[in-house]
């Protein structure tokens with residue numbers, strides 16, 4: 001099973017204990033914790049559902065909600081305000097932005113996505129976290145061996 005790359009990168013943030021403070025919904029990142037995803041296709045669906053918040057790319061304010069069109073409309077209103085929002089700290093960027101999605105879609109077109117899924121997973125990792133050290137494996141062993149995982153997390 002393939003792990004959620006966000007969980008792999010930061011199991012504490014993208015774990016079951018996290019609640020979505022914006023709308024009080026519990027366990028926003030429950031699916032990130034495990035058991036994982038059996039195909040790249042499934043993983044991408046998860047990334048789209050959970051890790052693509054509507055967010056201002058200047059101040060990094062998030063526009064939460066269940067209806068994406070409404071969220072996007074709110075964002076668009078926000079960006080049209082005559083007093084431009086302040087440039088925020090880039091570390092507040094959440095999830096996957098449009099540029100990264102375009103890169104992932106480009107990968108999609110290549111053949112044999114599932115036959116080389118470990119390779120593909122690392123390609124996704126590189127798009128999501130440019131310059132970050134790749135984990136040893138894309139597999140979701142954190143679910144099975146949480147202690148092993150947390151001990152080795154800080155390399």
Ligand SMILES: [Zn+2]
Pocket residue numbers: 004005006007014029031032046050051
């Ligand atoms: Zn996830």
Ligand SMILES: [Zn+2]
Pocket residue numbers: 056057058059060061078085086
């Ligand atoms: Zn803004």
